[in-house]
Amino acid sequence: MKTKLSLLLIVLSFAGMAQAQKKTYNQSLADSLTKLVAVDQIAAYIPTGEYKKLSHEQWDRFKDSVFTNHQKILENVFKKYGYPGFDLVGQKGSNHFWLMVQHCDKWPAFQQQILDAMRPEVLKKNADAKNFAYLTDRVNINTGKKQIYGTQMTYNTKLCQAIPRPLADSANVNKRRYEVGLEAIEEYQNSMSQMHFEMNKAGYEKQGITKPKLVAIPAKPTT
Template identity: 45%
Template sequence: MKHLPLLLFPLLIGCSLNKEINENDRKKVIAELDYIEKIDQKYARIPSEDLINKYGQQKAWEIFSTKRDSVSIDNQAKIKKLFSKYGYLGFNKVGKENSTKFWLPIQHADNDVEFQKQMLQELKKQIELKNANRNEYAMLEDRVAVNTNQKQRFGSQVTYNSNGQAIPRNGLIDSVNIEKLRAEYDLPIFKDYYNNMTIMHFEMNKEILIKQGISEPKLYK
């Protein structure tokens, strides 16, 4: 996601972080998280074929990117309100699957790195309590690192070289022990992850890559 103009929000610190959710509120929160995930994933990849056919590649991307950024801002606002009211929505409050839906807009909040940093600290507490997914902490840590021009610990954030191969954005802090670290945080094998990202990148950009002389994904052996 491209970086958006920073929206100024006060740090979301309050006395409600351990507030319990009654069953009625829990159902409402889960319904909202369902919507947040659905709209997030709708704009997580590329413009639809219909949009491209109607407007052409360049215009379709402009329309898609504008809508995606608007959706991200709206989802962030919803998550901030939920956090202010209930604290971090981990397993104990909304269940494992729904906790991931809460995390998604935080991971995608590249326009508000201070918010991502704050949520990273909250997520660290939840990991220590075994109340959130360890891989979500790892991916958010890497996202914050990339958004502050630092190297990554886990290599979850990728860019692509001239051959269309996935490579770690900004590089890795420790490439020697990367597999051990990824395993500790429930992340897939490094080579497998990067090959999958390379294949996905090729399929999403096949026409452009073929014109550049890349006829198939160049995988790591």
């Protein structure tokens, strides 16, 4: 009888733990992340609108203040809720959290902490595998390692061409990218080249460059 009672208690205990791990959707947190990411996106790109009036130094101070303030907020969110997956804030909210962590480059230890917490959520399909790939590369680059998925680019400004930052096992990069749902690195490289051209179009046209330098895109292997 004691044995049956002990087994029942163990089962109930595990059931309670599983129940505790389920998170209730938090609309307020999702809304807060939406508001924060709107400011994040202003700081992450070139100055537009009223921000064009800022000097280079003023713009840098603005960006730094945004990312510093957001890092503190994101850290508090993480301490309270763990990694905010789809169950807690929906797909958009989870993506917003991840995107702002991407821009916490001054705090690579924090990015690594989020990456570690994100891994099991990806396995449970409670977080985006593509986002995990981007953050993996970001952490590696920020800690002096080679990237895995080729998501981080630098630019040849003489040709207007995106070039992958140092990459581990480049021969198999597309295999790894396909596994997490990313397109071929060549296709991504071209899209980044095009975006870079559009963001710096006036300067490139002064140099006589009217379009970005693109690379050939390989056919995706059939399975």
